[in-house]
Amino acid sequence: xxxxxxxxxxxxxxxxxxxxxxxxxxxxxxxxxxxxxxxxxxxxxxxxxxxxxxxxxxxxxxxxxxxxxxxxxxxxxxxxxxxxxxxxxxxxxxxxxxxxxxxxxxxxxxxxxxxxxxxxxxxxxxxxxxxxxxxxxxxxxxxxxxxxxxxxxxxxxxxxxxxxxxxxxxxxxxxxxxxxxxxxxxxxxxxxxxxxxxxxxxxxxxxxxxxxxxxxxxxxxxxxxxxxxxxxxxxxxxxxxxxxxxxxxxxxxxxxxxxxxxxxxxxxxxxxxxxxxxxxxxxxxxxxxxxxxxx
Amino acid sequence: xxxxxxxxxxxxxxxxxxxxxxxxxxxxxxxxxxxxxxxxxxxxxxxxxxxxxxxxxxxxxxxxxxxxxxxxxxxxxxxxxxxxxxxxxxxxxxxxxxxxxxxxxxxxxxxxxxxxxxxxxxxxxxxxxxxxxxxxxxxxxxxxxxxxxxxxxxxxxxxxxxxxxxxxxxxxxxxxxxxxxxxxxxxxxxxxxxxxxxxxxxxxxxxxxxxxxxxxxxxxxxxxxxxxxxxxxxxxxxxxxxxxxxxxxxxxxxxxxxxxxxx
Numbered sequence: 001x002x003x004x005x006x007x008x009x010x011x012x013x014x015x016x017x018x019x020x021x022x023x024x025x026x027x028x029x030x031x032x033x034x035x036x037x038x039x040x041x042x043x044x045x046x047x048x049x050x051x052x053x054x055x056x057x058x059x060x061x062x063x064x065x066x067x068x069x070x071x072x073x074x075x076x077x078x079x080x081x082x083x084x085x086x087x088x089x090x091x092x093x094x095x096x097x098x099x100x101x102x103x104x105x106x107x108x109x110x111x112x113x114x115x116x117x118x119x120x121x122x123x124x125x126x127x128x129x130x131x132x133x134x135x136x137x138x139x140x141x142x143x144x145x146x147x148x149x150x151x152x153x154x155x156x157x158x159x160x161x162x163x164x165x166x167x168x169x170x171x172x173x174x175x176x177x178x179x180x181x182x183x184x185x186x187x188x189x190x191x192x193x194x195x196x197x198x199x200x201x202x203x204x205x206x207x208x209x210x211x212x213x214x215x216x217x218x219x220x221x222x223x224x225x226x227x228x229x230x231x232x233x234x235x236x237x238x239x240x241x242x243x244x245x246x247x248x249x250x251x252x253x254x255x256x257x258x259x260x261x262x263x264x265x266x267x268x269x270x271x272x273x274x275x276x277x278x279x280x281x282x283x284x285x286x287x288x289x290x291x292x293x294x295x
Numbered sequence: 296x297x298x299x300x301x302x303x304x305x306x307x308x309x310x311x312x313x314x315x316x317x318x319x320x321x322x323x324x325x326x327x328x329x330x331x332x333x334x335x336x337x338x339x340x341x342x343x344x345x346x347x348x349x350x351x352x353x354x355x356x357x358x359x360x361x362x363x364x365x366x367x368x369x370x371x372x373x374x375x376x377x378x379x380x381x382x383x384x385x386x387x388x389x390x391x392x393x394x395x396x397x398x399x400x401x402x403x404x405x406x407x408x409x410x411x412x413x414x415x416x417x418x419x420x421x422x423x424x425x426x427x428x429x430x431x432x433x434x435x436x437x438x439x440x441x442x443x444x445x446x447x448x449x450x451x452x453x454x455x456x457x458x459x460x461x462x463x464x465x466x467x468x469x470x471x472x473x474x475x476x477x478x479x480x481x482x483x484x485x486x487x488x489x490x491x492x493x494x495x496x497x498x499x500x501x502x503x504x505x506x507x508x509x510x511x512x513x514x515x516x517x518x519x520x521x522x523x524x525x526x527x528x529x530x531x532x533x534x535x536x537x538x539x540x541x542x543x544x545x546x547x548x549x550x551x552x553x554x555x556x557x558x
Contacts, residue, residue, distance in 0.1 A: 034440065096310050233527070
């Protein structure tokens with residue numbers, strides 16, 4: 001059966017489609033101007049000398065520097081360390097919140113979201129106050145006799161990691177909590193009625209059904225951790241230098257725009273690599289979930 | 296969820312004990328600055344021996360901090376006023392087009408939210424430097440708008456998906472043009488979502504620090520930029536006072552959004 005469309009109607013539909021497309025132009029324009037153009041500009045700048053001539057010298061200089069590779073290692077250590085701690089701390093917390101009564105869970109979620117609504121510099125300041133040599137945590141530790149000397153908790157890797165976990169944890173928690181909330185309680189009751197222990201229910205019901213949420217949370221944590229700047233810059237005290245703070249120092253202190261751009265490109269490449277790996281991981285995860293009932 | 300295991304007391308106690316510790320970890324840095332901000336001493340002692348409002352006086356009496364506060368408030372307001380209409384039009388466009396076109400537009404509009412801030416910041420710095428616009432309010436504003444557009448879209452897209460489009464069709468068939476349909480039907484009905492989007496856009500700008508650090512300077516420095524610079528140099532309890540005020544304002548804004556959405 002063929003449907004004939006009145007050409008006038010078809011023209012009308014096309015005109016309306018063009019009109020709807022035009023509505024998104026202002027937003028697309030601003031994203032093009034202030035996000036896409038800047039990224040392209042970084043690529044261009046990475047091939048320019050200070051004088052403005054084309055060169056590949058920036059790449060040679062940055063890639064042959066030991067500082068670059070140690071920055072890359074630090075970036076990975078910070079991101080993966082943050083992710084590991086978020087999974088360890090966030091998954092049990094999400095489980096506790098998901099098993100609470102809805103009213104209680106809502107109130108507790110508001111408290112969990114408090115840091116998300118606190119300005120990043122306010123939180124960083126809070127951590128400085130807590131973690132310094134004469135800070136609250138060291139005062140409590142030495143005061144109670146747990147340690148004789150104050151521990152070096154900030155202006156180093158430990159402090160940076162604490163600050164980053166604190167920033168990422170609520171972001172990780174949201175999708176995990178949502179996934180656990182959506183688990184049908186009847187599944188758990190059914191498993192219990194057939195004699196499954198709590199450990200077995202965990203392993204065979206709750207964890208497989210929250211895997212998607214944990215995966216989404218992990219993606220969010222990795223995306224935000226890789227280029228994170230404020231926390232390493234303040235809590236690292238100049239001693240922790242992932243790619244982000246190297247970019248800042250290369251640009252602001254050494255005024256070397258070309259090398260800073262090459263470091264920026266490295267960051268982009270790293271993000272792309274992680275993106276590809278995550279896509280592959282998701283495919284694997286989807287296969288496992290489909291296979292699960294047969295196993 | 297775990298009602299089927301009422302006798303597993305120990306597991307429950309361990310789980311909730313752990314959860315309480317993690318929640319304390321999450322709230323500690325926000326709460327610790329509050330008593331410090333009322334301290335009379337310029338040492339960061341806890342709990343303070345004597346209380347005063349001197350750090351608040353310090354903040355309100357400082358021309359530098361007041362200029363930064365003014366810049367941040369102006370930027371936040373302008374960001375919201377520009378980003379929310381742009382995002383609304385973009386979301387209407389995505390909602391009506393649907394399919395692959397909408398998905399393509401959405402992935403472009405959400406790019407800024409997954410791009411590392413440091414890359415946006417140095418890229419924008421290069422672009423603005425070429426136009427001799429580094430240090431201007433305009434430069435920072437553009438950077439903040441591009442970050443606020445995806446935030447506003449995330450609020451407005453689901454709201455438009457729930458919207459009953461028959462009303463617009465009715466108005467159009469009765470002769471209303473699109474401007475009238477958007478202004479007279481969509482905007483009034485999405486009031487609450489638009490208010491949320493506006494406040495979220497404002498907060499996005501207020502909290503944005505990386506672009507400000509690279510692109511703002513001098514009289515146009517924002518609050519986060521100034522806080523960043525002073526945290527690197529020394530720890531001044533004035534920042535505790537600012538932090539307390541800031542958190543109080545954000546909590547009020549979030550509560551307004553939450554209650555508006557419920558009612």
